[in-house]
Amino acid sequence: MIGSRVVVAIFALWIAAGNGTAGAAGSAASAGASRYLPDPRLTPGAVISTHTADICVRGYDRAHRVWHDKAGTLAKYRVPQSAAGQFEDDDLVPVCLGGANADPANHWAQPNARSVGCGG
Numbered sequence: 001m002i003g004s005r006v007v008v009a010i011f012a013l014w015i016a017a018g019n020g021t022a023g024a025a026g027s028a029a030s031a032g033a034s035r036y037l038p039d040p041r042l043t044p045g046a047v048i049s050t051h052t053a054d055i056c057v058r059g060y061d062r063a064h065r066v067w068h069d070k071a072g073t074l075a076k077y078r079v080p081q082s083a084a085g086q087f088e089d090d091d092l093v094p095v096c097l098g099g100a101n102a103d104p105a106n107h108w109a110q111p112n113a114r115s116v117g118c119g120g
Helices: 004-019 070-076 081-086
Strands: 087-091 107-111
Touching: 070 081, 070 087, 070 107, 081 087
Parallel strands: none
Antiparallel strands: 087 107
16 A cells, blocks of 8 residues: 555655646636646645544544635636636645645635536
8 A cells, every 4th residue: 555645745746747737827717628737836735744643543534624715716716706616626635645625725626527518
C-alpha cells in the first residue's frame, strides 16, 4: 500500500508541473479542455496532515469537512451564480489524504457532468 505522504507528494508534483492549469483566463469557464481542471494559481492546494495516525482514524473525513463557501469558490473562478448548479466546490487535495478542507487555497470550482455535456 502506498503511504499517504507518497500520494500527496506525487499529487503536488503533478500540480507543480502545470498539469492542473486552467488556461490563460484562469477560469473554470475558460475555453479549451483545460477549463475542467483546477488553476494552480487560484487553488494551489493545502494539507493539514499526512500522518496516517491522524487521517486513518474512523470519522476523520467527516470531522474535517467544514467548508461552506461555494459562492466564494465560484467567485474566485469567475463563475456566475446563475451557473452555480453546474459546479461543485471541490477539494484539490482530498480530506481523506490530509487535505485542509477549511483552507480556501484547497477549493476549486469543479464542473459537474451537466456542465461538460454528460447528463441532464
